[in-house]
Every structure is written in C-alpha cells, then in structure tokens.
Amino acid sequence: MDLRPTHRGYAYQDALTAIYLVDVALGEADEVVVDTKLFDGDRFDDVTRRSREGSRKRIQIKHSAEERALTVETLTTERRSLRVDLLFASLDQDLRDYPGTEYRLVLTDVEPEASDLTAVFTPVSLSDDPGPAFSGVPSTRMKFDPDALLNHPRWSKKLATTSEDLVRRAYAQLVVDVNMPGISLDIHSPGPIEAVLLRRVPAELGAGRPPNRDVSPTEVALSLIEAAKAARSGPGAVTLASLTPRMGLVVDFGAVQEGNPVDPAVAIIRPDVLSDLAEAANDISDEGGALLLTGEPGVDKSWLCEQVANQLRPEWIVARHHCWLGLEDTERDSRVLTEVVIGSLLQQLEAACPAALSSIRPRYAATSEALSAALKGVRSALADRPILLIVDGLDHVTRVLGQVTGSAFRVSADPARALVDELVTVDLPANVVLLIASQPGDHLASLDGRSITASPWTREDVVALADRNGVLPSDRHEQTETVVDLIHTRSRGNALYATYLCREAEGPDPLRPVASRARVGERPRLLLPIPLRRAHRRPGDGREPAGRLRLRSNGPGTAGDLPTRANSRRPDRGRTHRLTTTRHWRSQDPPREFQPLHPQRDSCHDADSGSQNAAAWLARRGFFTDAWAFRHVPELLAELGRDDELSSSKGSSCWLSPACPGVRITANGRPAASTTTWILLVSPPLDRPRHSPSTARSSTQSAQPLFPGTRRVLVGPDTCGIDADHELDVVPQRPSESRL
Known part of the structure; x- marks a missing residue:
C-alpha cells in the first residue's frame, strides 16, 4: 500500500494549520486545536480555531494528489469520511455545545461537474460570503441548497434520517471550499500555500524588520509548520505561550528595561520651569506636535522630564525612554539604537492600551510607521486621554555608537541625527506630544517644534538641594549661608555639579561645624562639571571606583583627586572602544590612573596651586565645555582620524578634550598611531600590584612616592606604545610634545 498520498495530505494540513498559527501569533486567535476529536463521529476534527472574540471555526481538510472534480461518491460513501448525512449529524452534535460555530469543508478537488452535484450546490453570494477558510488562500465557496437536497430523489433518500431543520x-x-491550491513541500521553492505563509510572516508578524531584522521569514514559516506537526502528534492545542519560543521572534518590540536615570530622593522640583514645560505640552497637544527641551550638560533635563511625566500622568498616557542610565547599565549600547527607542515607546503604549496595539501590522515591528499606527489606535480607543512621548538624552547616542565621517566605502552618519530624523517621521495626531530632551547640536536640525531651554539653578534651588542632602548645618545660619554660597558659586547653577558637591561634603558634624563648608571649599569652581561623573544619577552598586582620574599636579587626597568609573575589562582586539579611556588594559591587570601632563610643570610641590593652574590650562583648550569629554571624545576622534581637533580651543559639545590621548587597540593589543603627539602618564593605584601591559611583568609597590611606577605613553604619528624602560623624570620631553 502506497502511503505517500496520506503523508502528503498530512503535510498539506500542517501547512494550512501554520497559516492559522499566524493568527495565534498576531493575537487574533487564542487557540488552535489540531487533529482532535471532541466526540465519537466528529467529522470536523482536523483544525479547530477559537478567536480572541470568542467565535469558533472547525475545519475538515481533504487533499488529493491529482487534480480532479468533486464526485458524488465523495459525499455518499465513507471512502473519504465525508458522507453527507454523517457530516450533518456531526455538525448537529457539536452545535449543541457550541452554538454559532462555523464549519468548513476544505477540498483540493475542483468544482463538481456531475449533474447530481451541481443540482444541490449553490455558489456563495457576495453578500453572504464569509471569505476564504484560511486568510490569503483563494478558493471557490459553495453551500448545500436545502430545498434541492430535500427534493432530489438521490439525496433525499441519503438524508432520510436527517431532519429538515x-x-x-x-x-x-x-461552507464547502473547493479549488484549494496545492503545496510544493519545499519552503525554498514554495507552492501557493507556502507562498501565502511566507507573505504573511514578514508583512503581518514583522520577521526581517526591526527588532527582528536578523530573523528570516523562511525560518519562522518553517517553525510554524513544525509547531502544527508537533501539535498533531502531541497535545493538539497551540497557544501563543507555546508558539512564541518556537518562532524565535522578539515580541516585546525589542524594548529594553525601563529605568529612571535620576534619584527621586534628591530630585528638586522647580515649579516655575516645570510649569512652563507642562503648559507648553498642553498648548501643543491641541494640534499635536513636538516639544524640544535643551540645555547644557547637567542642567537637570532628565529631572524635568521625569517630573513633567509624573505631573501629567494622571490624565495623560506617558511613554518615556532615556537613552542614558549610566555606565553600569548592561543595556547601554542597545538603549541608544533607533529601533530600541521606538520599541520601548511601543511596549509602554501596549501596556496602556493592549487592544490598540493588537491591530497594527506588522505586529512586532519597531518602526516609525508602527509607532504612528499605535498612536492612532490608542487615541481612537482612549480619546479622552492625551499622549506624551518622552525621549531623553539624545546627545548620548552618538557618543555611545560613534560617528562615521564618510569614506570610499562608508557613508557619513551621525546616529543621533538619524534617530531624530526617524522620530520626526512619526505622525503626531491631535492630543499627542513628543518631548525630546537633549543638549543643543546639529543633530536636532530636522526637528520642527517649540523649544524650551532649561535654565541654571537659582540660589533657592541650591538651598533645597543642600538641605535634602543633609549638607546644611542646622544650628548656624551664617555657616548655612556660607555653604550655600560655596555650592552655588562653584556649580554656577549646574544641577549635576551642585549635587556632586553636596555628596562630596561630609554633612553636618557637631564637633566640626565647618566640615561641610571646608569640604565643599576644597572643590574647584565649575568650568563645566569637572567631576565627570553624574552624581545626581541613581547610585550604582556601591563599589569603589576601579580607578581615579587625576590632574598631573595633584597628590593623593588633594582637590583634584576626582573619582570616576574605570572599566578595566579587556575588549575584543581590533575593536575601538569609546566610552572610557581605561578599557585597553587586560581584565586581569589592576586598573591604571590616567594623569594628563602639564607641559609647563614637572614637579608637584603645591597641590592647590597646581589644581588651579591645570584647570585654567585645560579650560583654555575647551576641555570643560562638554561634561562627558573625559569619557567619550578622545577615542572617538582618534577613530575618526581627527586627533588634531582635540588640541583646538574651538569646539562643540561633541569633541573637546585634549586631556587624554585618542587611544585605539590594534591587532597586537597596542595603541594605534595618532596624527597628533600626546603624552599620557600611566601609574597603578597605590598599594596595588601592577604589571606592564608591554612586558607582562608584575610587581608590588613597597614605597609610596607621589606617582609610583609612572610610565609615559606617547601616541602620535611617529610614536606608538608604552615606554616601559624609563621613568618620567629620566626621559626628556621632545619638542613635538610641547603642543600639549
């Protein structure tokens, strides 16, 4: 007995079932049950589909290896288990438990030619047409004519025991579907049924599109067929929960974990600024549009975004995304991607109104078109609630991803500009506001909308911050005024640096009432935030920083000893790392301390004077124009071959630090050459073992000189690497180094 037709029939059933499983993945069907008889004599057991709305459809599938017309014998004998009286009896029993169920008899047979059949079948009218049994699969649909059946000699005899009702x-x-198309049994050379499946998977599910750009539609289609086959051989039922792992699709739009970049415990509310921002959002919402919040680094843009979200949230639907949560964020690199920004907003909109998101197509695509459709759907479902979308920290995007200036093979690209350009394509209907917070820059050029600039803090804001941080002496008004004056003067109204100064202060001490004032007084005046760490951000894991950045003139414990996070993991060779200047050391090495060399000074006899001189020297070269210059600028410009810009006094918020060299990793693990010669002093932390990255020798410091074990790194067009054989005071400075 040849079983090939039987197996081909099962394969055909699996392919059609896979089309129904697309409905499950879309949320249109709650469950699909395969090859399960619900009672003895059940003739519609091949596929049972239960929709989200509660409707129910049962299918019987019959496949024929050769093309042939539907015959009388098919409906009058049990050869294909389609005897008409038994079909009606099965339908009757099932309707008792599930009234309103739709039944379909699906056949690859072509339209009947025998007069006994044509006499009792009638085409489905356009007004009464339920559509194809399987979405996208064409067929010819017919129904039994009840009067013809009851009055035809042959059929009335067959239905003698069946009631007229x-x-x-x-x-x-x-409904009887005939002329059903066939299959090829090869997904790479698809037949009509496979082609329908391959068309629906990318168009409706989003395979091959962000965030599933790397997921092949062919692989997803095969997984759906395999899921149908497994259900037929196993439990029978397929739900979204059991189907999702098989498909391999990202079904949360690629969203990253939501995070709050600020610490609510120390956040200061500025009613006037917050009121202006909320009022602007309300004004724009009438017609819908964009609102831009700009400001210099550390001016509390993120605080304002969180506060306006909290203020509007009771009446508004708020979806927000912060492009930067800190260096410790494990999703830092993905958080700045355009598709992740859009995906995070989509996921939050779905949480607010699931029904509105279920109808967008492709269902799981994180694109501007999907976001536009989602906004329209949410507005339609919740017409009484405006929507506020917040995207904060766009200026971090290019710093994390890097910028391409163009070459013979790569097109010039600015990731931050690309993100803004994508966001402006989102259709913002009435009562929808897009709030973008960023430092000023050319990346915002395509954004058209109202702009608000975050102003520096007032003295009253600093008082509130200092009080919340426990810095103010509670019993001495004069000392309180002095501490506030110090913080306000040194921070120049910058929230980032003011918070840093408060945290650096020891707080009130009954035995030493001037402790806070003295501690704050040791800190340098803001040229822009010199601590180079977002102190107002939510604290991390509490561990001590892996290393410290020092000005060359400072000894241990002086005012220039500024803590910063140093990542000492060894990166992949040949890959440029942009976020910290310490990443090129092996993970097993102790972290190093980076100390910029002052060209006019080789000794460090006066720490306070040295700090002021070094700060003034750095300020003249624009070092403090960007609060993030220490971490991001040097390596980024070195990668772009624009090292000479590091020594220029002209700059913007993206490249300004001559304090550290542009260091890259080459295949042999050594720094790559730079177009400009730089000097960098490298020394291990005090009381820690060290070993040279060039010789792999290790030793332990026994003495504690001011800069123990210091080595000089020259990175330039003529020099590359670490001079491990000479101490700093032995190697004379070359004329080309004076440019520092």
Whole structure:
C-alpha cells in the first residue's frame, strides 16, 4: 500500500494549520486545536480555531494528489469520511455545545461537474460570503441548497434520517471550499500555500524588520509548520505561550528595561520651569506636535522630564525612554539604537492600551510607521486621554555608537541625527506630544517644534538641594549661608555639579561645624562639571571606583583627586572602544590612573596651586565645555582620524578634550598611531600590584612616592606604545610634545 498520498495530505494540513498559527501569533486567535476529536463521529476534527472574540471555526481538510472534480461518491460513501448525512449529524452534535460555530469543508478537488452535484450546490453570494477558510488562500465557496437536497430523489433518500431543520441549519453553518491550491513541500521553492505563509510572516508578524531584522521569514514559516506537526502528534492545542519560543521572534518590540536615570530622593522640583514645560505640552497637544527641551550638560533635563511625566500622568498616557542610565547599565549600547527607542515607546503604549496595539501590522515591528499606527489606535480607543512621548538624552547616542565621517566605502552618519530624523517621521495626531530632551547640536536640525531651554539653578534651588542632602548645618545660619554660597558659586547653577558637591561634603558634624563648608571649599569652581561623573544619577552598586582620574599636579587626597568609573575589562582586539579611556588594559591587570601632563610643570610641590593652574590650562583648550569629554571624545576622534581637533580651543559639545590621548587597540593589543603627539602618564593605584601591559611583568609597590611606577605613553604619528624602560623624570620631553 502506497502511503505517500496520506503523508502528503498530512503535510498539506500542517501547512494550512501554520497559516492559522499566524493568527495565534498576531493575537487574533487564542487557540488552535489540531487533529482532535471532541466526540465519537466528529467529522470536523482536523483544525479547530477559537478567536480572541470568542467565535469558533472547525475545519475538515481533504487533499488529493491529482487534480480532479468533486464526485458524488465523495459525499455518499465513507471512502473519504465525508458522507453527507454523517457530516450533518456531526455538525448537529457539536452545535449543541457550541452554538454559532462555523464549519468548513476544505477540498483540493475542483468544482463538481456531475449533474447530481451541481443540482444541490449553490455558489456563495457576495453578500453572504464569509471569505476564504484560511486568510490569503483563494478558493471557490459553495453551500448545500436545502430545498434541492430535500427534493432530489438521490439525496433525499441519503438524508432520510436527517431532519429538515438540521438540513437548513447545515446550509447556514457549513461552507464547502473547493479549488484549494496545492503545496510544493519545499519552503525554498514554495507552492501557493507556502507562498501565502511566507507573505504573511514578514508583512503581518514583522520577521526581517526591526527588532527582528536578523530573523528570516523562511525560518519562522518553517517553525510554524513544525509547531502544527508537533501539535498533531502531541497535545493538539497551540497557544501563543507555546508558539512564541518556537518562532524565535522578539515580541516585546525589542524594548529594553525601563529605568529612571535620576534619584527621586534628591530630585528638586522647580515649579516655575516645570510649569512652563507642562503648559507648553498642553498648548501643543491641541494640534499635536513636538516639544524640544535643551540645555547644557547637567542642567537637570532628565529631572524635568521625569517630573513633567509624573505631573501629567494622571490624565495623560506617558511613554518615556532615556537613552542614558549610566555606565553600569548592561543595556547601554542597545538603549541608544533607533529601533530600541521606538520599541520601548511601543511596549509602554501596549501596556496602556493592549487592544490598540493588537491591530497594527506588522505586529512586532519597531518602526516609525508602527509607532504612528499605535498612536492612532490608542487615541481612537482612549480619546479622552492625551499622549506624551518622552525621549531623553539624545546627545548620548552618538557618543555611545560613534560617528562615521564618510569614506570610499562608508557613508557619513551621525546616529543621533538619524534617530531624530526617524522620530520626526512619526505622525503626531491631535492630543499627542513628543518631548525630546537633549543638549543643543546639529543633530536636532530636522526637528520642527517649540523649544524650551532649561535654565541654571537659582540660589533657592541650591538651598533645597543642600538641605535634602543633609549638607546644611542646622544650628548656624551664617555657616548655612556660607555653604550655600560655596555650592552655588562653584556649580554656577549646574544641577549635576551642585549635587556632586553636596555628596562630596561630609554633612553636618557637631564637633566640626565647618566640615561641610571646608569640604565643599576644597572643590574647584565649575568650568563645566569637572567631576565627570553624574552624581545626581541613581547610585550604582556601591563599589569603589576601579580607578581615579587625576590632574598631573595633584597628590593623593588633594582637590583634584576626582573619582570616576574605570572599566578595566579587556575588549575584543581590533575593536575601538569609546566610552572610557581605561578599557585597553587586560581584565586581569589592576586598573591604571590616567594623569594628563602639564607641559609647563614637572614637579608637584603645591597641590592647590597646581589644581588651579591645570584647570585654567585645560579650560583654555575647551576641555570643560562638554561634561562627558573625559569619557567619550578622545577615542572617538582618534577613530575618526581627527586627533588634531582635540588640541583646538574651538569646539562643540561633541569633541573637546585634549586631556587624554585618542587611544585605539590594534591587532597586537597596542595603541594605534595618532596624527597628533600626546603624552599620557600611566601609574597603578597605590598599594596595588601592577604589571606592564608591554612586558607582562608584575610587581608590588613597597614605597609610596607621589606617582609610583609612572610610565609615559606617547601616541602620535611617529610614536606608538608604552615606554616601559624609563621613568618620567629620566626621559626628556621632545619638542613635538610641547603642543600639549
């Protein structure tokens, strides 16, 4: 006995079932049950589909290896298990438990030619057409004519035990689909059924599109067919929970974990600024549009975004995304991607109104088109609630991802500009506001909308911050005024640096009432934030920083000893790392301390004077124009071959630090050459073992000189690497180094 037709029939059933499983993945169907008889004599057991709305459809599938017309014998004998009286009896029993169920008899047979069949079948009218049994699969649809069946000599005899009421109910509930297309059994050379599946997977599910750009539609289609086959051989039922792992699709739009970049415990509310921002959002919402919040680094843009979200949230739907949460964020590199920004907003909109997101197509695509459709759907479903979308920290995007200036093979690209350009394509209907917070820059050029600049803090704001941080002496008004004056003067109204100064202060001490004032007084005046760490951000894991950045003139414990996070993991060779200047050391090495060399000074006899001189020297070269210059600028410009810009006094918020060299990793693990010669002093932390990255020798410091074990790194067009054989005071400075 040849079983090939039987197996081909099962393969055909699996392919059609896979099309129904697309409905499950879309959320249109809650469950699909395969090859499961619900009672003895059940003739519609091949596929049962239960929709999200509660409707129910049962399918019987019959496949024929050769093309042939539907015959009388098919419906009058049990050769294909389609005897008409038994079909009606099965329908009747099932309707008792599930009234309103739709039944379909699906056949690859072509339209009948025999007069006995044409006499009892009638084409489905356009007004009464339920559509194809499987979405996207064409067929010819017919129904039994109840009057013709009851009055035809041959069929009335076959239905002698069937009531007239059942025959008429069968007419209402049963549709016969003929001329069903076939399959090829090769997904890479698809037949009509496979082609429908391959068309629906990318167009409706989003395979091959962000965030599933790397997921092949062919692989997803095969996984759906395999899921149908597994259900037929196993439990029978397929739900979204069991189907999702098989598909391999990202079904949360690629969203990253939500995070709050600020610490609510120390956040200061500025009613006037917050009121202006909320009022602007309300004004724009009438017609819908964009609102831009700009400001210099550390001016509390993120605080304002969180506060306006909290203020509007009771009446508004708020979806927010912060492009930067800190260096410790494990999703830092993905958080700045355009598709992740859009995906995070989509996920939050879905949480607010699931029904509105279920109808967008492609269902799981994180694109501007999907976001536009989602906003329209949410507005339609919740017309009484405006929507506020917040994207904060766009200036971090290019710093994390890097910028391409163009070459013979790569097109010039600015990731931050690309993100803004994508966001401006989102359709913002009435009562939808897009709030973008960023440092000023050319990346915002395509954004058209109202702009608000975050102003520096007032003295009253600093008082509130200092009080919340426990810095103010509670019993001495004069000392309180002095501490506030110090913080306000040195921070120049910058929230970032003011918070840093408060945290650096020891707080009130009954035995030493001037402790806070003295500690704050040791800190340098803001040229822009010199601590180079977002102190107002939510604290990390509490561990001590892996290393410290020092000005060359400072000894241990002086005012220039500024803590910063140093990542000492060894990166992949040949890859440029942009976020810290310490990443090129092996993970097993102790972290180093980076100390910029002052060209006019080789000794460090006066720490306070040295700090002021070094700060003034750095300020003249624009070092403090960007609060993030220490971490991001040097390596980024070195990668772009624009090292000479590091020594220029002209700059913007993206490249300004001559304090550290542009260091890259080459295949042999050594720094790559730079177009400008730089000097960098490298020394291990005090009381820690060290070993040279060039010789792999290790030793332990026994003495504690001011800069123990200091080595000089020259990175330039003529020099590359670490001079491990000479101490700093032995190697004379070359004329080309004076440019520092």
